[in-house]
Amino acid sequence: MLTKFMLRSQSLPFTIFSPARFFTKPLLIKPLTLAPLSTTTAAAATLTTAFDKAFPYGPSLRKGHKPSHQSQAFIEHELQEEHCEEDSLIDEESFTRVFDIAALRVPSENCFALESRLRGHLLNWPRIRNIARVPGDEVEDEFKNFLKDQSNYNSDDDSESLVSLNRRIYGKADGDGEPLSPVLYRDKLAKTFNSKGFVKFRNLAKLSRPKKGKKREEERDKRVKKGFGRNELALVEVVDEREGDGEDLSGLLGDEFKGRKWRGSTRLLLLDERYASKGLDELPEAIKTVFKEDVRQNGPSTFELVRCKLTLFYNYWQMNEILEVLLPKDMIVPSAFETVGHIAHLNLKDEHLPFKKLIAKVVLDKNKPKIQTVVNKIGAIDNDYRTMQLEVIAGNRSLVTTVVENGLRFHVDLATVFWNSRLATERQRLLNCFTSKDVICDVFAGVGPIAISAAKKVKHVYANDLNPYAVEFLERNCVLNKLERKIEVFNMDGRRFIEAIFASEKAQSITQVVMNLPNDATEFLDAFRGIFRKKTKDRDFSLPKIHVYGFSKAQDPEFDFHERIRIALSEVAFEVEVRRVHLVAPGKWMLCASFILPESVAFAKPMSHVQVNWV
Numbered sequence: 001m002l003t004k005f006m007l008r009s010q011s012l013p014f015t016i017f018s019p020a021r022f023f024t025k026p027l028l029i030k031p032l033t034l035a036p037l038s039t040t041t042a043a044a045a046t047l048t049t050a051f052d053k054a055f056p057y058g059p060s061l062r063k064g065h066k067p068s069h070q071s072q073a074f075i076e077h078e079l080q081e082e083h084c085e086e087d088s089l090i091d092e093e094s095f096t097r098v099f100d101i102a103a104l105r106v107p108s109e110n111c112f113a114l115e116s117r118l119r120g121h122l123l124n125w126p127r128i129r130n131i132a133r134v135p136g137d138e139v140e141d142e143f144k145n146f147l148k149d150q151s152n153y154n155s156d157d158d159s160e161s162l163v164s165l166n167r168r169i170y171g172k173a174d175g176d177g178e179p180l181s182p183v184l185y186r187d188k189l190a191k192t193f194n195s196k197g198f199v200k201f202r203n204l205a206k207l208s209r210p211k212k213g214k215k216r217e218e219e220r221d222k223r224v225k226k227g228f229g230r231n232e233l234a235l236v237e238v239v240d241e242r243e244g245d246g247e248d249l250s251g252l253l254g255d256e257f258k259g260r261k262w263r264g265s266t267r268l269l270l271l272d273e274r275y276a277s278k279g280l281d282e283l284p285e286a287i288k289t290v291f292k293e294d295v296r297q298n299g300p301s302t303f304e305l306v307r308c309k310l311t312l313f314y315n316y317w318q319m320n321e322i323l324e325v326l327l328p329k330d331m332i333v334p335s336a337f338e339t340v341g342h343i344a345h346l347n348l349k350d351e352h353l354p355f356k357k358l359i360a361k362v363v364l365d366k367n368k369p370k371i372q373t374v375v376n377k378i379g380a381i382d383n384d385y386r387t388m389q390l391e392v393i394a395g396n397r398s399l400v401t402t403v404v405e406n407g408l409r410f411h412v413d414l415a416t417v418f419w420n421s422r423l424a425t426e427r428q429r430l431l432n433c434f435t436s437k438d439v440i441c442d443v444f445a446g447v448g449p450i451a452i453s454a455a456k457k458v459k460h461v462y463a464n465d466l467n468p469y470a471v472e473f474l475e476r477n478c479v480l481n482k483l484e485r486k487i488e489v490f491n492m493d494g495r496r497f498i499e500a501i502f503a504s505e506k507a508q509s510i511t512q513v514v515m516n517l518p519n520d521a522t523e524f525l526d527a528f529r530g531i532f533r534k535k536t537k538d539r540d541f542s543l544p545k546i547h548v549y550g551f552s553k554a555q556d557p558e559f560d561f562h563e564r565i566r567i568a569l570s571e572v573a574f575e576v577e578v579r580r581v582h583l584v585a586p587g588k589w590m591l592c593a594s595f596i597l598p599e600s601v602a603f604a605k606p607m608s609h610v611q612v613n614w615v
Ligand SMILES: C[S@@+](CC[C@H](N)C(=O)[O-])C[C@H]1O[C@@H](n2cnc3c(N)ncnc32)[C@H](O)[C@@H]1O
Pocket: 384, 385, 386, 418, 419, 420, 423, 443, 444, 445, 446, 447, 448, 449, 450, 464, 465, 466, 467, 470, 492, 493, 494, 495, 516, 517, 518
């Protein structure tokens, strides 16, 4: 039997409270084997008790207990909802955990002041508000005022009128024997509310059909079941020992109404888990003081210490918590993934592959609605267009998505073009080097994250890519961002593009060149040899600044990259600024080298002439 504590002004025991009682003793935690998901409730409950002690604070799937109704509820849920194969991968209900906690039930108008006063003593679990509503106990202001007037008693007469009020409202007064007819109570309401007030009580017609105990149980089950539906995280229920007693007000106040007594609108202030089984006299002084003050101000206390059940559903638990349970013990839980628009991109290890569908389902569930598709990378990027080989393992199969970067929108098809969201910061850094006077030449532009962002800032952009799909998206993205007038798009091999564009009239204006093909961009640098060979040195022109990306696994990656650039340009002495972008694998750096094209290179011996093929 669960006990409900009702404070009475005469009986408040003020014992000295020892803070040591609040804390669970530090325990040596041994690695625990979690009960299999099919464990019966009783067994799970036994295990739970041990877990509760072993896990010091906060919600955990290894704490709490499984609800007794769960199997039936789950079966019904399964029958009610249409499931696709993915839906049935995880038994979501097996992640439902019930925690016994205590709460202060207080008038709603007091709850915020009390929340800040008792903060250190309230439940402090992630994503759980420590103020909970009590379903169905909202009271019309008009009636609240009436209650207030009647309860301000300070004489024998007032006391009598309170008893009479109790009789009329609750059917009986405290200490009375037989309850009086609820007719009196309804009569009172009829006199108190005007016709408009009644309109608000939707269920007035059901008044003469009091709920049976069984029906009430079913409704509770329905609510809990609703909880493990798609959207709910948690449910707080007051565990009321007097269930079945008194008058059922649900017909009048709505099906949600559970209280046997109408106290006015109340809220539950959920107490810290360490007070779950404490009596009033065992609570800390701060809470007792709140009770004392209430009694002093209001006579019989308007506060109650109640026992509650806090149910946390599948939707409450985070990705790693769910996966820790689902995956074999000792397996590292995959916790990170990259996001490209609506797509989550995993990089699963071999050991994860047998569980890839499970993992993907959890990723999808825990990142909805933003994530609609989960893909896994299969094999290294080894093609010219730098596209990834991806397998769709959950969600919708479309790999065409929209990414927002730097305030611009990019349409991308991960199946046919390159995109890497991790380069966003680097792209931003590069953009910071450009000014409104610059003319940019992006040799390996992809779908345009650098070229299009630059176009917003600089005078003009020439953007090229070898991949026809990338060029199609590049053009589409120029229009999407209304920048098509500032960008010219080309579909050529990078070397031919460099040679052709610098052989054209456009060469004069180009101030910066971006070469973002880290795997082999340095191999394209020799294309700059002799680009100005036909120009006279004394004419007014500027040499472009080149930003070239590369990888290095060397001990001194900066030196290594500088050397490769020097060799590619066949030039010994010129200044190069090399920067580490990020580690792409253990010991392998992505680097960016920036330098002004040396005059000796630009005017070097003639190279074979290339005809420009403008797109
Ligand atoms: C690493 S991606 C960079 C794309 C873009 N700058 C970005 O940050 O998303 C390299 C791009 O170079 C293109 N590419 C590969 N080889 C090329 C070549 N020989 N000439 C021109 N483009 C090439 C690929 O299609 C790819 O879009």
